[in-house]
Amino acid sequence: MAKSKDSFACGLGPRELIELDACTQCGECIKFCPVQDVTGRPSISPPEKIRMYKEFIRATDGLRAALFGPREVDRELLEEFSRAVFECTTCGACGEACTVGIFTQRLWPMLRREMVRRGLGPIGAQREIPGVVEKTGNPYNKSAAERFSPWLPEGLPLRDMAPLAYYAGCTGAYEAMPMVRGDALVLREIGGPFTMLPPEEEVCCGFPLFITGQFDLLEGLVKRLVEGYRSRGVKTLLCSCPCCVNMMSRDWPLFYGGPLPFRIMHMSQFAAAAIKYGRLSIKRELNERLIYHDPCYLSRGVGIIEEPRYILGEIPGAHLLEFARHGAESRCCGAGGAARKVFHENAIAIARLSIDEAAAKGADKLVLSCPACYSKVNEALQGHGKQIRIIDIMELVSELI
Numbered sequence: 001m002a003k004s005k006d007s008f009a010c011g012l013g014p015r016e017l018i019e020l021d022a023c024t025q026c027g028e029c030i031k032f033c034p035v036q037d038v039t040g041r042p043s044i045s046p047p048e049k050i051r052m053y054k055e056f057i058r059a060t061d062g063l064r065a066a067l068f069g070p071r072e073v074d075r076e077l078l079e080e081f082s083r084a085v086f087e088c089t090t091c092g093a094c095g096e097a098c099t100v101g102i103f104t105q106r107l108w109p110m111l112r113r114e115m116v117r118r119g120l121g122p123i124g125a126q127r128e129i130p131g132v133v134e135k136t137g138n139p140y141n142k143s144a145a146e147r148f149s150p151w152l153p154e155g156l157p158l159r160d161m162a163p164l165a166y167y168a169g170c171t172g173a174y175e176a177m178p179m180v181r182g183d184a185l186v187l188r189e190i191g192g193p194f195t196m197l198p199p200e201e202e203v204c205c206g207f208p209l210f211i212t213g214q215f216d217l218l219e220g221l222v223k224r225l226v227e228g229y230r231s232r233g234v235k236t237l238l239c240s241c242p243c244c245v246n247m248m249s250r251d252w253p254l255f256y257g258g259p260l261p262f263r264i265m266h267m268s269q270f271a272a273a274a275i276k277y278g279r280l281s282i283k284r285e286l287n288e289r290l291i292y293h294d295p296c297y298l299s300r301g302v303g304i305i306e307e308p309r310y311i312l313g314e315i316p317g318a319h320l321l322e323f324a325r326h327g328a329e330s331r332c333c334g335a336g337g338a339a340r341k342v343f344h345e346n347a348i349a350i351a352r353l354s355i356d357e358a359a360a361k362g363a364d365k366l367v368l369s370c371p372a373c374y375s376k377v378n379e380a381l382q383g384h385g386k387q388i389r390i391i392d393i394m395e396l397v398s399e400l401i
């Protein structure tokens with residue numbers, strides 16, 4: 001049976017090593033894990049993944065290993081760990097609940113990278129992402145010609161050079177077109193000029209590669225995008241995909257090699273400011289109950305919680321409901337971490353938990369703000385006993401202006 005004797009610690013930074021060591025196995029995070037909820041598999045639980053990885057480190061890097069040489073780690077255990085770490089949606093709910101403050105939304109991708117380095121990950125279709133991104137510029141194997149043409153509306157104040165730019169993102173452009181069309185219609189209503197890269201230049205932001213631990217293409221993609229926007233005079237880059245916003249604001253500087261020459265904003269921040277300063281007004285009434293789902297990478301990821309609620313609160317007649325778990329504590333929609341590419345049934349089961357709760361609370365519409373949530377929750381609705389209208393927040397706003 002294949003074994004591994006390579007150091008399990010050397011690929012991790014001091015922060016990850018301290019965090020692994022800090023876990024007290026208290027189990028407080030387990031009840032917030034959506035994958036644990038729908039699978040009940042013990043190895044997926046955050047403390048179990050941490051315990052297993054610490055065992056690997058002890059085998060190759062502990063005192064005993066220093067005195068008597070590294071021990072081999074059983075391949076079956078490694079494979080079990082790898083499956084658990086790639087089945088996780090990287091939602092970060094465990095980190096939010098963690099009693100010692102472990103930043104799990106970052107720890108899990110770093111452990112995934114270690115599994116990739118050993119040839120033990122990623123899993124199934126996740127492995128195809130680098131080749132497809134290299135070939136087409138996006139992880140969906142779609143052509144650049146199809147990126148904008150089906151949804152980009154007429155009459156946009158688009159310029160070659162502008163201080164404001166809009167990045168549609170691959171998931172929005174190919175999988176959640178009503179959402180990105182809503183963004184563009186709202187930008188048209190606000191009225192100021194903005195720029196976009198041509199479809200063949202607006203390549204993947206790198207998030208699917210980063211999150212699956214496949215880092216090889218990242219520096220090239222990031223530098224290409226940053227230079228593209230910099231050469232157009234961009235000072236603010238707008239995007240509505242929470243995963244892109246996360247990748248751009250947290251990780252692009254690392255791969256770019258320094259601070260970005262522009263700031264990153266989520267569409268909800270931009271639209272909320274436009275409403276506040278009188279550049280956008282929601283005119284039509286909507287006498288409905290709306291329930292808003294916080295995307296993991298928007299609320300826990302970059303702390304954008306109030307702006308979407310402010311926008312919904314500006315809709316005349318609308319009544320805002322809340323999930324039991326909302327804001328920084330929201331439950332994952334099931335689509336995150338590229339886990340949906342392989343563990344499809346988990347993703348559907350998790351999404352249905354949110355559909356059921358929204359329906360039980362009497363919501364007329366479930367409002368989303370993430371293209372991955374949009375496509376996965378819509379898929380989960382098909383053939384489900386409970387039905388509810390799903391809408392992206394900018395799609396909704398664009399219908400009411």
Ligand code: SF4
Nearest residue numbers: 033088089091092094
């Ligand atoms: S990130 Fe989410 S899915 Fe992954 S272990 Fe933590 S709670 Fe579970």
Ligand code: SF4
Nearest residue numbers: 023024026027029098
């Ligand atoms: S809450 Fe934090 S310390 Fe406790 S088991 Fe979970 S990860 Fe470990």
